[in-house]
Amino acid sequence: MLATSRSVWSLLLIGLVFHLVYIGTVFDCYFTSPVVHGMQHYSLDRAEAKRLVLIVGDGLRADLLLAKNGFPMVPDSPEDIAPHLRSIIETRGAFGISHTRVPTESRPGHVALIGGMYEDVSAVTKGWKTNPVDFDSVFNQSSATFSFGSPDILPMFARGATPGKVEMWCYDEDEEDFTKDATALDVWVLDQLRTLLHNATTDASLDARLRADQTVFFLHLLGLDTTGHSYRPHSKEYMANIQVVDEIVKQTEELFREFYKDEETAFVFTADHGMSKIGNHGDGDPDNTRTPLILWGKGVRGPLPDSTPSSHDEYSAPFGLTHLLRRDVEQADVAALMSALIGVDWPINSVGVLPDVDPTKPGYLLAKDGEKTQAEAALVNAKVILEHYRVKHFGKKADSIFYRPYSYFRYSKGTEELPGQSDVTSIEDLIRYGEYYQARLHAKAFIAETLEGLRYLQTYDRTLIQGIVIAAYLGWIAFGATSILLPQTSFGTPRSLPFHVAATSVVAAFWALFAKQRSPWTFYIYILFPCYFWNQALVRAGRPLLEYIKRDSPGSVVGPLSQGVLVVAALQSMVAGYTHRSIWSAWFAAIGLLWPLFSWPSAVRSKHWRLLLGWSACCLSTAVFPLLSVHQQENLIGITAGAIAMYLIGVAGIRILKFPNAQETWLFKTVSFLLLNGLGWSVILVNFIVRDLREKKGVSPVFRIIGWVLFLSTALLPFILRVGRSNPHARLLGFFLGFGVCFIWLAIGFEGLFYVSYSLTLCLWVEIESVLREHDVIRSASTGKNEPAEMHDANMYRPKADDLRIAVFFLFFVQVAFFGTGNSFYLEPVYRLVPIFNPFLMAALLMFKIVSPYIILAVTFSILNARLDLPPFSLFLVALTLTDIMTITFFLNVTDTGSWLEIGQTISFFCISSLLLVWSAGICAVGEVLMAGQPRGSHVSREKVE
Incomplete structure (x- = not known):
């Protein structure tokens, strides 16, 4: 039993810290930093082009750029949306799909494109304007x-580069207005490029810099991302x-042709x-992970006929390009491709693979020395x-006690000092003897x-982290169960x-072991939890647990086992x-x-049939x-229907709810009228604003x-003026109306109606549980099984069988509050x-919308605790113990292989499952504070029994 409120708070605090800390285990286990230092640079001896122009259409889907009649929903839409880029593919360039990885956000996407590395998945939490790595x-x-474009992308490449190496021209952040025509941002980029080239005609120093070899121009076109967020991709x-982007590409080519008067770009x-x-x-939605890749100009091959078997699939069939080869790449491969084109050193942390490495498929390069250059x-x-x-090998070897190298290098030829050197030498020998195909195949x-x-x-x-995590979650379940169930006398x-x-x-x-391996500091914390939980x-447990079970459950264990199943x-x-x-x-x-x-007593069903009908309907x-x-x-x-339903509930509440004195009645009605x-x-x-937008x-x-x-x-207002201190339902109504406003301002459709229906269901749940508990108390009294009077003290409460079901119901309502509509993350209402x-303010508004149902859940759960006369958080602790059965399942399902949709989902589900319970604990604490002083129900039940 939970003997004191202090033990409840201690157990709750430990559980919350544990669940919050262990969210990081999924990243330490599956995704570690890809950055290493002290590496040697490598590059080709000669460049294929003098300069490179990188144009990134932020948020551009490959299918909507390339498909024939890609916008049938738009009246009079052209067959070819981007005729210039399409003509490049058909006459003088190479194309394919660049497959991105989660998180499919702008910063990690640009890091992969330009740095050739995939960020740690957790790096997306670091924001848009800071460098994720050295x-x-x-x-x-x-x-x-x-570079020209967004202030959210360009600065991170300038900060990380050699001083003066990267110059940038950014528009003001205020220009990123989702209610304006975002194409102006892209046109601005083109104008700045035109101005730069024009200035070079009168500035000899600038002209010399622009004409130097290995020069890069970066055009970041944010308009598509902004437009897609505002109007969605399938919009006019x-x-x-x-x-507009297609025209910018065309004009960019013309600018370079006029300025340089050569074909070296x-x-x-x-x-x-x-x-x-x-x-x-x-x-990891496939529409987020498939982006177009088109290359042309100096050093790039032209279009090739499609291969056998075909390089196309159902996705690219609507492009109308099945007669041409489609050469797909991973996003980090683009950095290797750009490095090869202009002959610069590969970025030191690049893991991209040049498409031309594979001799069995055409690559992208049109090398001056043909296959020899491709082999090199x-x-x-x-x-x-x-x-x-x-x-990484030598670092891990120096730090590990029982280090085992990767199997290929463990058994391949080579020296311990230089693993893989024999393979490098073999490739070099094949190139020396003109065996270029074999050299590429070996590479x-x-x-x-x-x-x-x-x-x-x-x-x-x-494997080590997985074992620690599973031991910790199982330990928490054991620790929570023994803390809740066993009497205080069995402790210590x-x-x-x-x-x-x-x-x-x-x-x-x-x-x-961690000190020897120089493990991350988080490892030292992870191991504390399973050791503490299992120790406690x-x-x-032990003999006291057996005696407790024997005393309280004589005979068969079939009942508890079936309930557990x-x-x-x-x-x-x-x-x-x-x-x-x-x-x-x-x-x-x-x-x-x-x-x-099947579960309610027949007497309860017959006596409270109206409650039953209302419950079923809700x-x-x-x-x-x-x-x-x-x-x-x-x-x-x-949206309007949801608002009307909230309004009607508010009016009904004003008429129905009663108070013991006139002052409290006046305050309640005043606050309710203000909220309405x-x-x-x-x-x-909202109706006016939506029409204007x-x-x-x-x-x-x-x-x-x-x-x-x-x-x-x-x-x-409901927080400032705490109405209905003697009537919990009046307080609940105040919070319901106050938080209902977000389902008017931030709803896209029927979320307001969900909020109404969900809230009514919670209110009826409280009434039902109170009726069932009252019936149980009366039945126990009639059979002479009354509990001792001291057991009605909330601080000496012993869990009942129904508490397990109530905790499961609570977990269900926690999940439904998040997944009930699936419409919480639309951005249109935020505008x-x-x-x-403003990503952080926008995220805060979306979070506020997610919070609103949880406030209602917290308040109703607090009322339920008071009506059943339970210690605060006692049922939540049962739920927190049970939920780790779900958490272990999600953790074991996390993967870093397969499709990026699967990878993203498994990570997200584990984090959501953990965060929802941590979040719910905070919300329940808020609920207890908001409902402090409400009447408790134990004396009511005793009076009815007596």
Whole structure:
């Protein structure tokens, strides 16, 4: 039992810290930093082109650029959206798909393109404007780079480069306005390039720099990303922006032809990431990971006929280019390709593979010396990646006690001092004897093995971390169970000393191992949790646990076992709900219909039939929302309907809820009228703003200011004026109306109706659990099994069988609050309040929308605790213990192989599962604070029994 409120808080704090810290294990286990230092540079002896122009269409999808009739939903749309780029593919260039990796965000995408490396997945949390690593890039290796575009991308390459190496021209951040025509940003980039070349005609120093070999020009075109977020990719605005980009590419070529009057420029056109149907990116959605790649100019081969078997698939069939070869690459390969074209050193952390390494497929280069140059490039590529492996190999060897090299280098020829040297020598010999095809073939196989070896070293500690993580989560389950179930008298016996000694010894041994291996500081923290949890669980358990079970559960253990099986099955169904949203609907159907039919006592069903009907109706109505498509258009009817439903509930609450004195009644009605007034004006303003945005008039500053005032005042008012201190439902109504405003300002469709239905279901859940507990108390009294009076003290509460079910229900409502509609991450509604690009403020508004249902859950859960007379957080601790069955499943499902959709989903699901419980704990704490002083229900139950 939970003997004191202090022990509850201690257990809760330990659990929260543990779950928060262990979110980082997935990155330490599967994704370590790709950066190493002290590496040697390699490059080709000669360049194919004097200069390079890199054009990145930020957020450009390959299919929408290349497909014939790609915008059938737009009236009178042309057959070819980008005729100039298409003519390049058909007459003088090479093309393919560049496959990106998660996170499909602008910064990691540009790092892969220009630095040739894939960031640690967790690096996306570091923001847009800071360097994720000690940077090296193609820009830094060039003689000079002239870059034009967004202030969110360009500065990180300038900061990481040699001083003065990278020059940049950025527009102001305020220009990134989602309510304006974003093509102006792209036109600005072209204008700045034109001005630079014009200035060089009168500036001899600038002219000399521009004409130097190994010069790079970078045009970052952000307009497509901004337009896609605002209007979604399948819109006429996105189509028009592609046409603008196509024209910019055409004019850029003309500018270089006029200025240089030669054919020594190589052009690369690609994108950092794509965009999903709803205008978002970041995850592993295939529409986010497939970007176009088009190369032409000096050193680049022209179009080739398609191969046998065909290089095309169902995805590229609509392009109308199946007669031409499609040569796909990984995104980091582009950096190697650019390095080879202008003859600069490969970036030191590059893991890209030059497409021309593979002799069985055409590459992209049109080398001056033909296949000889391709073979030499393959050799350079092999040396770059081998150098990467060697540095990590020697570092791991020096730090590890029982180090085992990667199997290929363990058994291949070569020296211990220089692993892989024999392969390099073999490739060099093949080139020397003119066996270029064989040299490339050998280099291809060697690079593949070296990359596998590099991955092996980057995940060298995976098995160790996996074992620690699983031991920790199982230990938490054991620790939580013994802390909640066992009586206080079983804590801390004289036999506990061996357990303390054993736990301390294990920690000391692991810390010594980590010190030797120079492991990350997080490893030292990870090992503390399983040792502490198992130590405490074993100290509390043993003989006292057996006696406790024997005393409280004489006879068969079939009942507890069957209940445990049902709980595990329920939790695993929640795991499946992360990928199959219909499972949440099935849950509502089960608890709304089957649970009352098969679990409620018949006396409760007959006496409280109105409550039963209301419960079933609310569950079935809430079950509709997970079945709705997550791909929705802005729907003012749905937004207005949600607002009307909230308004009607508020009016009904004012009429129904009663208070013991006039002053409290007056305060409640005053606050309620203010909240209803805020809701009413909000829905009116949102209708005006949405219509203005659809007509591309932008958001009126007056409307935006009034909107912020309404949004903040309505949301904060229930916290400032704490109405209904004697009536918990009055407080709940205040928070419901106050947070309902965000489902007017930030909703895209029917989220407001979901919020109403979800909140009503929670309120009825409280009533049902109270009725069932009251019935149980009365039945126990009638059979002479009354609990001692002291057991009605919340601080001496002993868990009941129903508490396990209530905890599972709570976990279900936690998950549904997040996954109920699937529409929480649309950006269009955010533009009503924040039209200028501000990622952190926009993210804060989206988070506020996610928080709102949790506030209602927290308040209702606090009311439930009070009605059942339970210690605060007691049921949440049961839920926190149970949820690690889900967390272990998600952790074991994490992968870093397969499609990037699968990789992104497995990581996201583990992090979401962990964060939801940590988040819910904080919300429940807020709920206890917000509902402090509410009447508790134990005395009511005792009076009815007596």
